[in-house]
Amino acid sequence: MPEILMNVTSITRFLLVGFPDDQVLQRLYAAFFSLVYLAALVGNLLIITLTTIDHLLQTPMYFFLKNLSLIDICYISVTVPKSVMNSLTNSHSISYVGCASQVFLVVFFAGTEFALFLVMSYDRYAAICCPLHYEAIMNRGSCVQMVTASWFSGCVYGSIHVAGTFSVHFCGSNVVHQFFCDIPSLLTLACSGEQILEYVFIIVSFCFAFVCFSFMVASYVYIVSTVLRIPSSQGRFKTFSTCMPHLTVVTLFLSSGYIAYLGLNSKSPSSLNLFMSVLYSLLPPSLNPVIYSLRNRDMKAALRIFLNEK
Incomplete structure (x- = not known):
């Protein structure tokens, strides 16, 4: 019994040592992370600005897109600034409370984003499969309620996981082989x-995420069947093109997160684990604005108007 008690360490701080100790590489990582972070901030803030000031973008789809951009800004801001500061100051320490807060916020925003993806798939289903009733289904009150439910579910999701992760005792080392506190590394x-x-x-x-994903798949089965009944090929392409950005970001978000949390959860640290963590924490927030703006005619038109006014 005494030996067991001695192995249980009262940890007050963690060390985030995901990247190599080489100073040159540390600076390169900091520069890369900073550029990606600035690109994500600019892109998402631009989407929020355009969907707020342009009256043609005051529709449910762009209301949800505005919330997605806000979530992406918060999501990437939880991990990247701290990691950049650690690389520049060569101080890799994070407090116990700071680590728990980071876990909560990462899971909170990731859970909220996933819930919002489900809402956005329902919006596309209502727009394409029930066009005559779309305005009644997706009225302002319903949109606000669905977005509120997404944020609330993310908060509950984050609270459950931070409680489950930090209910354990930590034995021995306090070294987290990641650039932020994530659940697999802490476990x-x-x-x-x-x-x-x-x-x-x-x-x-x-399991719950799989059920939600099944609802997304069901929505797109109905959407595809409806699109295939449109007589003209141009009409089919135009209708289905409104769904492509959503399908792309959902695939990107789920595939990177799935591989990082299920496929690579091992006891030994590896560069592949680190790469996948970078992928799911940086790629979706930075690419979502590009995916939605480059493939969206209304967004590009609003951007041209916005730039001409400047």
Whole structure:
């Protein structure tokens, strides 16, 4: 019994050592992260601005897109600035409370984004499959309620996982082999057998996410069947093109997160784990504005008007 007690460490700080110790590489990572972060901020802030000031973009689809951009700004701001500061100051320490806050916020915004993807798929279903009733279905009150439910579900999701992760005792090392506090890396530091609660939460969460994803798939099955009944090929392409940005960002978000959390959760640190964490934490927030703006005629028209007014 005394030996077991000695192995349980009272950790007050964690060390984030995802990147190599080489100073040149640290600076390169900091520069790369800073550029990606600035690109994500500019792109998402531009979408928020355009969907707020342009009266042609005052529709449910762009209301949801505005919220998605806000979530992406918050999501990438939780991890990247801290990581850049760590690289520049060569200080990799983060407090216990700071680590718990980071876990909560990352899961909170990721959960909110996933819930919003479900709402956006329903919006596309209503617009294409029920066009005559679209305005009644997606009225302003309904849109606000669905967005509020998305933010609330993300908050609940984050609270559950931070409680499950930090209910364990940590044994031995306080070194997190990541550039931010993520759940798989923290669970590798937990005492043997104490990760069961969080593993149960993860399994239940992925089951629930699978159910939500099934609803998305069902929505797009109805959408595709409706689009195929449109007589002209130009009409089919134009209708389905409104869904392509949403399908692209959902695929990007789910595939990178799935691989990082399920496919690469191992005891030994690896550069592949780190790469996938960079992928799912940086890529969706920075690429979402590009995907939505470059493939959207209304967004490009609003941007031209906005730039001409300047």
